[in-house]
Amino acid sequence: MVGSGVEVQSTMSINGSLSNGKSAEQLAVSDVESFDPATVVPEPLPPVVDSNGEEVVKPREIVLGKNVHTTCLEVTEPDADDESTGDKDAYMASVLARYRKTLLERTQHHLGYPYNLDFDYGALGQLQHFSINNLGDPFIESNYGVHSRQFEVGVLDWFARLWEIEKDDYWGYITNCGTEGNLHGILVGREVFPDGVLYASKESHYSVFKAARMYRMDCEKVGTLVTGEIDCTDFKTKLLLHKDKPAIINVNIGTTVKGAVDDLDLVIQTLVENGFSHDRFYIHCDGALFGLMMPFVKKAPKVSFKKPIGSVSVSGHKFVGCPMPCGIQITRLRHINALSRNVEYLASRDATIMGSRNGHAPIFLWYTLNRKGYKGFQKEVQKCLRNAHYLKDRLREAGISAMLNELSSTVVFERPRDEEFVRMWQLACEGNMAHIVVMPNVTVEKLDYFLNELAKGRAIWYKDGKEQPPCLAVDVGIENCSCAVHK
Amino acid sequence: MVGSGVEVQSTMSINGSLSNGKSAEQLAVSDVESFDPATVVPEPLPPVVDSNGEEVVKPREIVLGKNVHTTCLEVTEPDADDESTGDKDAYMASVLARYRKTLLERTQHHLGYPYNLDFDYGALGQLQHFSINNLGDPFIESNYGVHSRQFEVGVLDWFARLWEIEKDDYWGYITNCGTEGNLHGILVGREVFPDGVLYASKESHYSVFKAARMYRMDCEKVGTLVTGEIDCTDFKTKLLLHKDKPAIINVNIGTTVKGAVDDLDLVIQTLVENGFSHDRFYIHCDGALFGLMMPFVKKAPKVSFKKPIGSVSVSGHKFVGCPMPCGIQITRLRHINALSRNVEYLASRDATIMGSRNGHAPIFLWYTLNRKGYKGFQKEVQKCLRNAHYLKDRLREAGISAMLNELSSTVVFERPRDEEFVRMWQLACEGNMAHIVVMPNVTVEKLDYFLNELAKGRAIWYKDGKEQPPCLAVDVGIENCSCAVHK
Numbered sequence: 006m007v008g009s010g011v012e013v014q015s016t017m018s019i020n021g022s023l024s025n026g027k028s029a030e031q032l033a034v035s036d037v038e039s040f041d042p043a044t045v046v047p048e049p050l051p052p053v054v055d056s057n058g059e060e061v062v063k064p065r066e067i068v069l070g071k072n073v074h075t076t077c078l079e080v081t082e083p084d085a086d087d088e089s090t091g092d093k094d095a096y097m098a099s100v101l102a103r104y105r106k107t108l109l110e111r112t113q114h115h116l117g118y119p120y121n122l123d124f125d126y127g128a129l130g131q132l133q134h135f136s137i138n139n140l141g142d143p144f145i146e147s148n149y150g151v152h153s154r155q156f157e158v159g160v161l162d163w164f165a166r167l168w169e170i171e172k173d174d175y176w177g178y179i180t181n182c183g184t185e186g187n188l189h190g191i192l193v194g195r196e197v198f199p200d201g202v203l204y205a206s207k208e209s210h211y212s213v214f215k216a217a218r219m220y221r222m223d224c225e226k227v228g229t230l231v232t233g234e235i236d237c238t239d240f241k242t243k244l245l246l247h248k249d250k251p252a253i254i255n256v257n258i259g260t261t262v263k264g265a266v267d268d269l270d271l272v273i274q275t276l277v278e279n280g281f282s283h284d285r286f287y288i289h290c291d292g293a294l295f296g297l298m299m300p301f302v303k304k305a306p307k308v309s310f311k312k313p314i315g316s317v318s319v320s321g322h323k324f325v326g327c328p329m330p331c332g333i334q335i336t337r338l339r340h341i342n343a344l345s346r347n348v349e350y351l352a353s354r355d356a357t358i359m360g361s362r363n364g365h366a367p368i369f370l371w372y373t374l375n376r377k378g379y380k381g382f383q384k385e386v387q388k389c390l391r392n393a394h395y396l397k398d399r400l401r402e403a404g405i406s407a408m409l410n411e412l413s414s415t416v417v418f419e420r421p422r423d424e425e426f427v428r429m430w431q432l433a434c435e436g437n438m439a440h441i442v443v444m445p446n447v448t449v450e451k452l453d454y455f456l457n458e459l460a461k462g463r464a465i466w467y468k469d470g471k472e473q474p475p476c477l478a479v480d481v482g483i484e485n486c487s488c489a490v491h492k
Numbered sequence: 493m494v495g496s497g498v499e500v501q502s503t504m505s506i507n508g509s510l511s512n513g514k515s516a517e518q519l520a521v522s523d524v525e526s527f528d529p530a531t532v533v534p535e536p537l538p539p540v541v542d543s544n545g546e547e548v549v550k551p552r553e554i555v556l557g558k559n560v561h562t563t564c565l566e567v568t569e570p571d572a573d574d575e576s577t578g579d580k581d582a583y584m585a586s587v588l589a590r591y592r593k594t595l596l597e598r599t600q601h602h603l604g605y606p607y608n609l610d611f612d613y614g615a616l617g618q619l620q621h622f623s624i625n626n627l628g629d630p631f632i633e634s635n636y637g638v639h640s641r642q643f644e645v646g647v648l649d650w651f652a653r654l655w656e657i658e659k660d661d662y663w664g665y666i667t668n669c670g671t672e673g674n675l676h677g678i679l680v681g682r683e684v685f686p687d688g689v690l691y692a693s694k695e696s697h698y699s700v701f702k703a704a705r706m707y708r709m710d711c712e713k714v715g716t717l718v719t720g721e722i723d724c725t726d727f728k729t730k731l732l733l734h735k736d737k738p739a740i741i742n743v744n745i746g747t748t749v750k751g752a753v754d755d756l757d758l759v760i761q762t763l764v765e766n767g768f769s770h771d772r773f774y775i776h777c778d779g780a781l782f783g784l785m786m787p788f789v790k791k792a793p794k795v796s797f798k799k800p801i802g803s804v805s806v807s808g809h810k811f812v813g814c815p816m817p818c819g820i821q822i823t824r825l826r827h828i829n830a831l832s833r834n835v836e837y838l839a840s841r842d843a844t845i846m847g848s849r850n851g852h853a854p855i856f857l858w859y860t861l862n863r864k865g866y867k868g869f870q871k872e873v874q875k876c877l878r879n880a881h882y883l884k885d886r887l888r889e890a891g892i893s894a895m896l897n898e899l900s901s902t903v904v905f906e907r908p909r910d911e912e913f914v915r916m917w918q919l920a921c922e923g924n925m926a927h928i929v930v931m932p933n934v935t936v937e938k939l940d941y942f943l944n945e946l947a948k949g950r951a952i953w954y955k956d957g958k959e960q961p962p963c964l965a966v967d968v969g970i971e972n973c974s975c976a977v978h979k
Contacts (some may be wrong), residue, residue: 077645080858082865097862101615104640104855108622111637118636120623128588130617135595136607136815149605150598150918153591158564181668182848192706212847219679221708322848328623329816330848360699361669361809361817363850368591371567375584378569431637 116441116455117432119294119415121326123446126369137364141355143178157367163374164333167300168317170310177335178357179321179367183293184212186318186332189358190289191216191253193316193340197287198251204243205255206235208262210291213255222253231482232410233265237275244279252276252286258308258317259295262435263408263481264415264442266295269306273313287315293332294442295413297324301379301386305412315340321370324385324444331366385445389414393443396452403460406474406488408481414443417481419474421459422466430455437475603928603942604919606781606902608813610933613856624851628842630665644854650861651820654787655804657797664822665844666808666854670780671699673805673819676845677776678703678740680803680827684774685738691730692742693722695749697778700742709740718969719897720752724762731766739763739773745795745804746782749922750895750968751902751929753782756793760800774802780819781929782900784811788866788873792899802827808857811872811931818853872932876901880930883939890947893961893975895968901930904968906961908946909953917942924962 078100087093112122140147143157161177180186187210195201203224205213217224225246228239235257244252254276256267269290276286290308292299296319299305308317316336321327341356377385393414400407400418407418420439421427432439441447441455467474476488483491565587574580599609627634630644648664667673674697682688690711692700704711712733715726722744731739741763743754756777763773777795779786783806786792795804803823808814828843864872880901887894887905894905907926908914919926928934928942954961963975970978 076642077649078642078858080646080650080861082867083863093862097859098615101618104643105618108619108624108638112622115636115638120625120638122623122638124621124623126620128585130620131588131592132595133613133617133620133815134611135599136609136611136809136813137595138607138809138817148915148918148920149602149607150915151595151602151607151609155563155565156591159567162564163567181850182846184845184847188845211842215842219707320848322623322625326623328620329850329852330625330846355698355702358671358675359669359817360671361807363668363816365816371565372584374567375580376570380569428635428637431635433635 111431114429115431116447116451117430117439119320119323119442119444121322121324121444121446123444124326124328124373126328126372129365129368129372132365132368137368139179139362139364139367141357141360144176151364153364153367156371157364160333160367160370160374161335164319164335167297167379168308168310168335170335170337174338175310175335176338176341176356177333179362179370180318180332180334180357181359181363182322182330183210183291183318183320183332184215185358186293186320186334187212187255187289187291188216188219189334190291190316190318190336191222191255192220192358193336194253194287194289195220195222197315197340198253198285201251201253201287202247203253203255204240206257206260206267208233208260208265209255209257210261210293213291223247223250229265231480232408233260233263235267235272237268237271240272241275241279244275244281248280252281254286254288256288256290256314258290258292258299259413259415261294262415262433262438262440263410263417264294264413264440265410266299266305266412269308269312269314283313286313288313290314290317292317292319294320294323294415296320297382298386298389298414299412301383302390302412310335310337321366324382325370325373326445327366327369327373329363329366329369331363331370333370389443389445389447392447392449392452395449396441396443396456399452399456401485401487403456404487404492405459405463406477406481406486408477408485416441416443417477419477419487421462422472422474423462426458426462430458436480437477438480598918601916602918603934603938604917604921604926606807606810606929606931608809608811608931608933610931611813611815611860613815613859616852616855616859619852619855624855626666626849626851626854628844628847631663638851640851640854643858644851647820647854647857647861648822651806651822654784654866655795655797655822657822657824661825662797662822663825663828663843664820666849666857667805667819667821667844668846668850669809669817670697670778670805670807670819671702672845673780673807673821674699674742674776674778675703675706676821677778677803677805677823678709678742679707679845680823681740681774681776682707682709684802684827685740685772688738688740688774689734690740690742691727693744693747693754695720695747695752696742696744697748697780700778710734710737716752718967719895720747720750722754722759724755724758727759728762728766731762731768735767739768741773741775743775743777743801745777745779745786746900746902748781749902749920749925749927750897750904751781751900751927752897753786753792753899756795756799756801770800773800775800777801777804779804779806781807781810781902783807784869785873785876785901786899788870789877789899797822797824808853811869812857812860813932814853814856814860816850816853816856818850818857820857876930876932876934879934879936879939882936883928883930883943886939886943888974890943891974891979892946892950893964893968893973895964895972903928903930904964906964906974908949909959909961910949913945913949917945923967924964925967 083093135151137151137153139152139154139157140149143154157179162172165175203217203222204227206229207226208229225243227243228236230236256269256272258266299308318332318334321331321333393409393416396416397407397409405419407416409416417438417440420434420437427434473489476486478486478491570580622638624638624640626639626641626644627636630641644666649659652659652662690704690709691714693716694713695716712730714730715723717723743756743759745753805819805821808818808820880896880903883903884894884896892906894903896903904925904927907921907924914921960976963973965973965978
C-alpha cells in the first residue's frame with residue numbers, strides 16, 4: 006500500500022465533461038473515469054469460519070454464570086427477494102415484539118439494581134432519528150453541529166449548584182456510566198499527584214480497583230465497619246504507611262452492596278490530623294448510587310465543593326432514571342489543565358475519557374431535571390426511604406435477617422436459597438447477602454408481592470428443618486441477624 | 493456516620509400491624525413507625541452559588557473554540573402551579589421543537605465527520621422506554637434482566653466472521669465509541685506485555701496517545717508517508733531502539749485526517765525481520781473509520797485474525813450509521829484472562845472498560861446488519877468510493893488542491909479561508925487541510941451544492957489577488973497541490 010494513494014492520483018485523468026446536472030445514477034454508468042468499479046470485491050460474503058449449525062464441541066473458557074452464546078440472535082444475510090416478499094421485515098418485527106414482551110416482564114420483576122425504571126420520555130421520541138454526538142469538551146463547540154451541548158451544560162450547571170461550586174470554577178461532562186466517572190475522577194487525582202497512593206474502602210465499587218490497575222497506581226484497600234462505611238481507624242493506619250506520598254481517596258456516597266455512605270468529614274479530619282495538608286490530598290466522591298439522594302437527606306454528610314474535595318460523580322440511569330447508562334462528572338476547572346491537551350482535529354480540547362459521547366443522554370437528563378426539579382427529587386427520596394424502611398421492617402417481622410443503613414434505601418437481607426428466585430427478581434448477591442435497592446418505581450405493592458413470594462419460597466426451602474437460613478452476623482451485625490443462633 | 497446504621501437498627505421498633513392490604517398513600521400517613529419523615533431536608537433548593545442572570549466577569553480559563561456556557565439551556569425549578577397551567581410542558585415542547593429544527597438543518601449541512609446520517613429506525617422506537625443495560629461481559633448473563641445480550645452476541649458473531657476468527661476463539665463487546673475500542677485494545681496489549689513499548693504513527697487518533705499516558709506506557713511516535721500511512725522505514729528505526737522489549741503496535745485502518753490505511757502486512761514483515769517473533773508483539777487494528785469498508789475493497793490489506801493480530805475495533809456510528817456513538821471490539825479469548833477478574837456483585841466477569849453499557853446500541857446495530865447484510869454494505873462502499881472520486885475530480889478540475897487515497901473515501905483539500913464556511917459545512921480541519929468524509933448519506937447532489945458554494949466563496953476570498961490559496965505540497969504531495977507555485 007505504501008505510496009499507492011499518490012500513484013493513483015498521478016495516473017488518473019480528470020474528466021472535464023462532468024457537470025452539475027447529472028444524477029447519481031447517470032454518474033454510476035460512465036462519468037467518473039477515475040473510479041474503477043472493480044475495486045470492490047465481487048463476493049462480499051465472508052466464508053463461514055465456524056461450523057454453523059453443528060453443535061460446538063470445544064467449550065469456551067468462560068466459566069462464571071451462563072454463557073449466552075448459544076441463545077444469541079443471529080444476524081442473517083438478506084435473501085435476494087426479501088424486499089418484495091417482506092419476509093425479513095416480518096421476521097425482525099416478530100423478534101422485536103417478543104423482545105419487547107420480555108423487557109416488559111423483566112422490568113416488572115426487578116428489585117436488585119439501583120435503576121429507576123419509572124419514566125416517560127414520549128416527548129423525546131422525535132429526536133431518536135438524529136446522530137447526536139457531543140465530541141470532546143462540553144464547553145467548547147466542535148465543528149460537528151449535531152450535538153446537544155446546550156442541554157449538557159444546563160444539566161452540569163444544575164449539579165454544580167447542587168454541589169456548591171461556581172459556574173466559572175467547575176468543569177464537568179456527561180459520561181457513559183458511573184464507572185467512567187470513577188475512572189475520570191481518579192485519573193484527575195493521579196495527574197494532580199503523579200506519585201499519589203490511592204486509598205479506597207474494600208466495599209468500594211470494583212471500577213475503583215480497576216482504575217488503580219489501569220493507571221498503574223499504588224493502592225491501599227481500607228477496612229470497613231459492619232455498616233459498610235470506611236473504617237477511619239484503619240484508614241489512619243494505612244495512611245501512616247505512606248506519609249511521604251500524597252493521598253488520593255475514593256469516598257463512597259452509597260456503596261454498591263450495602264448502600265453505606267462514607268463519612269466525608271471524618272475522612273478529611275483523619276487526613277489533616279495525620280499530617281496531610283489540603284495541598285497533599287485529592288478526594289473523589291463516588292456518588293453513583295446516592296449522589297443525588299444525599300442532598301435531600303437531613304443528617305447526611307454534605308457533599309460540597311466548599312470542602313476540600315476534587316471531584317464528584319453520580320449516575321444518571323440510577324435515581325434519575327435515564328433509559329441509557331450515563332453519569333455526571335464534576336471537578337474543579339483548575340485540575341483539568343493537568344489532564345487536557347489540544348486536539349486540533351476536533352477544534353476541541355479533550356479532557357474527557359471517551360471523546361465521542363452520547364448526545365441523547367443529556368437531553369433525557371435535562372428533560373427530567375426540568376420536570377421534577379429539586380423539589381420533585383426531594384419527594385422521591387422521601388418515598389424511597391419510607392418504602393425501604395417498610396421493606397426492612399416487614400423482613401425483620403418475618404424473622405429474616407435484614408439491615409438498612411440510616412441514610413440508605415438499600416435493604417440488605419438473607420440471600421434466597423433458590424438461584425431461580427434470585428434471577429426471577431434480579432437480586433444482586435454477595436456471599437450470604439442479597440439486596441434490594443428501593444428506587445422510585447418500587448412501590449409498596451411490588452414489595453408486598455415480593456415478600457409473599459419470599460415467604461412461600463422459604464416455607465419450602467426450610468420446611469423439614471434440615472437446612473437453616475444463613476447466618477448474617479458477620480455481614481450485617483448480630484443485632485440484625487435472625488439466624489438460628491442469633492435470633 | 494460511623495456506626496449510625498447499626499444504632500438506628502437497634503432503636504427502631506418493629507411495627508407488627510403492617511399488612512399487605514395497605515396502599516402506599518395510607519402507608520405514608522402513619523404506618524411505618526420506624527421511618528422518620530423529618531429525615532428529609534425541609535428546603536430542597538440549594539442556594540444559587542453563582543450570580544445568576546448577571547454578566548459573568550471572571551472569564552473561564554478555556555481558550556480554544558467557542559465557550560458555549562452562555563448559550564446553555566438552563567434547567568429551571570418547576571413552579572407550584574405548573575401542572576395545572578401546563579406552562580412548563582409548553583415551554584419544554586417549544587425548546588425541543590426548535591432544537592429538532594436545528595438538528596435537521598445541521599444534519600443537512602454535514603460533510604466533515606465520518607458519520608452516516610442516513611438511517612431509519614422507526615421500528616425500534618418502541619424500545620426507547622426501557623432502561624436496557626448490558627452490564628459487564630456480553631457472554632455471561634448478569635442477574636439484571638433488562639439487557640440485550642442476545643442481540644449483542646449476534647452482532648459480535650457477524651464481525652467475528654468478517655474478521656475470520658472462530659466463535660470459540662474470540663471475545664468482544666459493544667463499546668461506547670471508537671475511543672473505548674482503542675483504550676481496550678491497547679490495555680489488552682499492555683496486560684499481555686506489561687513492559688511492552690507502544691508504537692503508533694503520528695497520524696493515529698489522539699486516543700492512542702491518550703491511552704499511553706493513562707496507562708503509563710512508553711510510546712514511540714512513528715513518522716508517516718505523505719499519504720498518511722505509517723512509514724515502515726521509520727518504524728524499523730524506532731523498533732531497533734527497544735529491541736529488548738516487546739512491541740505493542742497500533743495499526744490504522746483509516747487515519748482520522750487523511751483516511752490512510754496502514755499496510756498491515758508490511759508492519760508484520762518489519763517486526764519479524766527485525767527480530768520480533770510472533771510471541772513478542774501485539775497488534776491492535778484501529779478500524780474506527782474504515783474497518784467496515786475495507787473488507788469490501790479488493791486491493792485493501794485484509795484485516796484478519798488469521799494474521800498475528802491481537803484486536804480490531806470499529807465504530808458503529810460511522811459507516812454503519814447508529815444514532816448514538818458505539819463501537820465493536822473483538823480480541824482473542826485467550827488474551828482476556830490477563831485482563832479479567834471476578835466480580836461477584838454482578839455475577840459477571842468484568843473484562844470491559846465501562847461496566848454498565850448501553851443496551852440500545854446493540855439492537856440498532858443488529859437491525860442494520862440484518863437489513864443490509866454483507867451485500868448491502870458492499871453496495872454502499874462502492875457508492876461512497878465512487879462519490880469520493882467524483883468530489884476529488886471536481887475539486888482538481890476547479891484548480892483546488894485535493895488528495896484521495898486509493899482505499900479511502902476521505903477527500904483532503906485546501907482549507908476554506910472563511911471559518912464561518914467551515915462551521916457551516918462542519919468540516920474537520922488540520923493546518924491548511926480540510927476534509928470531507930464521503931458517507932452513504934452524502935449524495936452527488938449534496939456534493940454539487942457544496943462545490944458551488946465553495947466556488948462562490950473562493951471567488952470572494954481571492955478576488956483581488958492579494959491573498960492566495962494555501963500551499964498543500966507538504967500535506968498532500970506536490971502532485972496534488974494546485975497552489976500558485978505548484979499548479
